[in-house]
Amino acid sequence: MSKKIIIDCERMKYPHTGLHSYCINLVPALQKVVHPDSEELCFFLPKEQNGAFGNDQDYLFQHSYHKLVMPSLKKFSIWHSLHQDSDYYPLKNKLPVVLTIHDINVMHNADKSAAKKKRYIQQVEKKIRRANHVAFISNFTSNDVKQYIDFTNKPNSVVYNGCTIREIYPLQTPSIKPAAPYYFTLATIMKKKNFHVLPALLVGNDRLLVIGGITASESYKQEIISIAIKYGVEKRLVFTGPVTENDKQWYMKNCEAFLFPSLTEGFGAPVVEAMYFGVPIFLSQLTSLPEIGGDVCYYFPSFEKEAMQQTVKEGLQHYKNSNAAEKIKKRAAMFSWPNAAAEYLNIYRSLY
Known part of the structure; x- marks a missing residue:
């Protein structure tokens, strides 16, 4: 009998985010590695995402009452929750x-009370205790979680994310095209991304700062603008809003430098x-970024x-003098969705 694996893609309810991107890149890689005669995938996701992985695929749609009473799971062999904060989890099922687990950034948020942090860790620990295998997206995340939760006798491993770029050619020029060299x-524009430190890099030059992504915190966006005004560089600050895959690739390919001063990242x-x-x-230099960026x-x-x-x-100057581009590209190639899918498939098969 075919083994049926149900993948909880609940995080796809947040479009234009890293977690949405994680789902839409990992799943097609999984579709390619499962054995077609003995393994099947089913996707547990919001109804508005129907057909996200093909019209001929098996879908189970989420309903709010599933947060309290899960649907029948008798026909499934494995449940894979793609994020530790999913609202759905088979706690009472065998x-x-x-x-x-992507991160436990809540524990590093100074704005969260000790009581909220304690409740959060208790919730994550409850899911970990129920899990048969826990995967982390980086060694940093693994070590961070293990500071708070005992993993004795709990099978776990690190499965890196892949590179989400599938190069588009030819690229179309974005509607918001920088009028000068740019960083x-x-x-997502929110406090933990630490973007407010970046306008300082526009002082004393003619560069633009292009910030792509949805705005989760309007007050934080205004803080970034206020600091740009303080330095007199506000006219060289460009917010694109959500970017298409084409525009993302165009901005990355043509920028003078990519800047990422984030304070908390499970992967990056x-x-x-x-x-x-x-x-x-x-x-x-914080959290997972040195692990991912390397040397x-x-x-x-x-x-x-x-x-x-x-x-x-x-x-x-070092980049210019050292011809570093090929070395950088080679490191990107280390992070592969096919590799991630193959590692997850091995985990599934260890549990059949």
């Missing part, structure tokens, strides 16, 4: 469970995407204006 960054998918194009990349990226020693400016100046 079905083997694989849980992917680029891409992420935009970094790998920028590496694909071999551009100079400047990152914070091909440049790192801000602090977020002080002068230190950041010096890092970019020296990094761009």
